[in-house]
Amino acid sequence: MDLHEVLEVTVTGLGYQLVDVERSPRGRVLRVFIDKPAKPRGVDVEDCALVSNQLTRVLLVENIDYERLEVSSPGLDRPLTKEVDFERFAGSEVTIKLRLPLNGRRNFAGVLHGAQDGKVRVQIDSGEIEFDLANIDKARLVPDFDLKKSSNRLV
16 A cells, blocks of 8 residues: 555544645654544544554554654645545635636635535635536645634623
8 A cells, every 4th residue: 555545544543634735845743634524623632642653663663654644633724635625625615726827817715615526616716617526736725814702802
């Protein structure tokens, strides 16, 4: 198995979703981003420690070379990589960068309407637009920092 397969099998086997994997230029640092959709407040330190401990053992057995393993949540500007991500976060604001330009543009921002059959739909200023999932180079959620008031206290 290659590195991505090992990570996917291990992380999903623990009940988490593998969001993204990054390797440093020389491959010495391995960054793994996890999520748990069933957990409304996202992953916490205990989740990251659990996955990190398990991955350390599995990577040793699989003889995968690295110096440092970092496991964390995907953050507020979470990358969207799979079709299920685009469905899960429908209604959220996103930024999308395409591999190949569409109508002379590669960068788009708008409200995600979801995905189906390899197509991602986004509402932009000029109307709804559809992208091929295979043409999306990078897609990220736009963090929402609106503070809500509850009985005169910030929550």
